[in-house]
Amino acid sequence: MKKFVVLCTIVGLLLAACSRGPYTATNKFYKKQAKSYSKILATYPLNDSGTTFVGTVNFTMRAPNFVIIHHTAQGSCEQTLKTFTTPVSKVSSHYVICKSGEVYQMLNDMLRAHHAGVSRWGTTTDINSCSIGIEIDNNGREPFTEAQINSLLQLLDRLKKKYNIPTTNFLGHADVAPGRKVDPNRYFPWQKLAEHGFGYWYDTTNVEVKEGFDALMALRTIGYNIANPRSAIQSYKIHFNPQDTTTVLTETDAKIITSLLERYK
Numbered sequence: 725m726k727k728f729v730v731l732c733t734i735v736g737l738l739l740a741a742c743s744r745g746p747y748t749a750t751n752k753f754y755k756k757q758a759k760s761y762s763k764i765l766a767t768y769p770l771n772d773s774g775t776t777f778v779g780t781v782n783f784t785m786r787a788p789n790f791v792i793i794h795h796t797a798q799g800s801c802e803q804t805l806k807t808f809t810t811p812v813s814k815v816s817s818h819y820v821i822c823k824s825g826e827v828y829q830m831l832n833d834m835l836r837a838h839h840a841g842v843s844r845w846g847t848t849t850d851i852n853s854c855s856i857g858i859e860i861d862n863n864g865r866e867p868f869t870e871a872q873i874n875s876l877l878q879l880l881d882r883l884k885k886k887y888n889i890p891t892t893n894f895l896g897h898a899d900v901a902p903g904r905k906v907d908p909n910r911y912f913p914w915q916k917l918a919e920h921g922f923g924y925w926y927d928t929t930n931v932e933v934k935e936g937f938d939a940l941m942a943l944r945t946i947g948y949n950i951a952n953p954r955s956a957i958q959s960y961k962i963h964f965n966p967q968d969t970t971t972v973l974t975e976t977d978a979k980i981i982t983s984l985l986e987r988y989k
């Protein structure tokens with residue numbers, strides 16, 4: 725009888741665990757964390773600056789101004805969801821797009837995800853604080869699925885309209901972290917994105933490269949961190965000239981960069 729009771733208890737616990745789903749605990753954590761931030765936002769009067777408080781009537785939430793695209797470099801969407809719900813990984817992104825085109829949202833757009841790490845674009849340094857991170861399920865060596873790109877385009881369209889994100893500010897992780905990151909990989913269809921208004925593409929028809937044109941300095945004007953020139957060139961090539969795996973700027977690159985400069989500066 726005792727054994728039967730123990731068995732029933734174990735089965736009961738297992739059933740309860742199964743019915744709660746794998747993310748019940750992390751969803752609960754998210755809710756608690758979000759609630760603690762909302763308490764900070766609602767604090768009245770503000771008393772942490774030693775000043776006199778007079779509440780203004782004109783304010784809104786700070787909204788994201790960049791979108792950073794990544795590939796997960798993991799084996800499956802499930803694996804990525806697990807990584808982003810495990811505290812020790814310390815990483816996350818706002819959205820994860822699976823090979824099927826299914827999109828997971830992991831936190832509010834207004835909150836700061838940990839996806840870009842040490843990064844820079846132009847004079848903007850804390851990219852995590854002003855961007856939306858989108859991770860696309862991809863092992864890093866394969867093309868992206870049509871379903872993924874379709875879902876991505878729909879998501880970008882919504883984000884661009886909702887937050888009025890400039891066309892120039894749709895970038896890859898490699899763009900903002902040269903030498904440290906190479907995602908999204910060289911199969912990523914940046915030209916197609918540009919055709920839909922997310923980032924720019926070049927047109928070298930009738931482009932004349934000016935005498936003494938400094939392509940590396942032009943990359944800096946566009947936004948690349950050129951502290952390490954070879955790394956900056958690698959990041960630029962991954963995005964705009966993916967067939968070329970060298971880190972040398974050629975005549976073709978000078979034409980591409982001249983064209984890009986017009987659009988990005």
Ligand SMILES: [Zn+2]
Nearest residue numbers: 794795897907
């Ligand atoms: Zn990344």
